[in-house]
Amino acid sequence: MLPFTALVTLLATIFYFYLGLRVGAARGKFGVKAPATTGHPDFERAFRVQMNTLEWMPIFLPALWLFAAYLSDIGAAIIGLVWILGRFLYLTGYSEAAEKRGRGFGIQALSCGILWIGALSGIILRLVHAA
Amino acid sequence: MLPFTALVTLLATIFYFYLGLRVGAARGKFGVKAPATTGHPDFERAFRVQMNTLEWMPIFLPALWLFAAYLSDIGAAIIGLVWILGRFLYLTGYSEAAEKRGRGFGIQALSCGILWIGALSGIILRLVHAA
């Protein structure tokens, strides 16, 4: 049932939900009325933090679960926590200035890369053993 | 195999697909040519309905399936149907005016909250029983 990966998935979704709350709050604070998504640089950075995290979800979640299913539940959960940390640093950096989003972005991208390569290795090992 | 949750997932994806069709139709009707995503308020509202539903997919789908796997297939399916109903009211409200999107949004957010809390409870119960 991969319970540790399940817990980290719930943690990632609530963190991501919080990024959406920040966009809603920024709408009010900077007077950017729906449906507009531009109009104030501080709003636009909050919006891009949420959007970029959304853009990475179809990379992170499949790689996380395939790593968990084919290699290790605990291993996937630990790397998943590092991904959330990277996403948090991306948020704090980007909130200061667009130029400061690099470090957190790199950490989360590296985490996804490790999950992806681990998942691929696990699947190939399984296919080779079954053959 | 969680067949009821699987059915509701297919229903949610076809509803979401329909939101994309509406955006394509609004492009033609209001003369907003790709790749632009702004230019007419009615188009922008149709686009934001699709985008906001997309934004919630990485919250809804993981919470739905973890609820189903750790608690109840039928339970997840019923709450999933309420989520789709909330999304439908969000669509009809937002189509009239951005201010009228609140009720449907609240219903779908509440549904996700119940799925998330139920999934968390189910995972913790499982870990405690296994310990």
Place this chain on the structure above:
Amino acid sequence: MLPFTALVTLLATIFYFYLGLRVGAARGKFGVKAPATTGHPDFERAFRVQMNTLEWMPIFLPALWLFAAYLSDIGAAIIGLVWILGRFLYLTGYSEAAEKRGRGFGIQALSCGILWIGALSGIILRLVHAA
């Protein structure tokens, strides 16, 4: 464990990751600084290619995996490869001109439709046999 569908999922995510790299490169090439997502038509087309693929992920991935789980792992993997091919033609067409995105879009939409209908058939068959 559905290993062939797992492999195609990893292939789809790395292809999708590459679409994001192209957006980053287009930012530099056409001078569109984050957080902006408009400003040059070539950048906007690269951005929309990534965004539209993201928009279809919550249709493609659930339909792919439900088809695999309820009908056939190999079958899902083959149709998934056709989806990636359609997405590739969408990329090359859209990169030339927005008007040339139709063929690839149609192929990927048709692939999703087949996955969706197959998944639905498989689930219903399972429920009928269990009844």
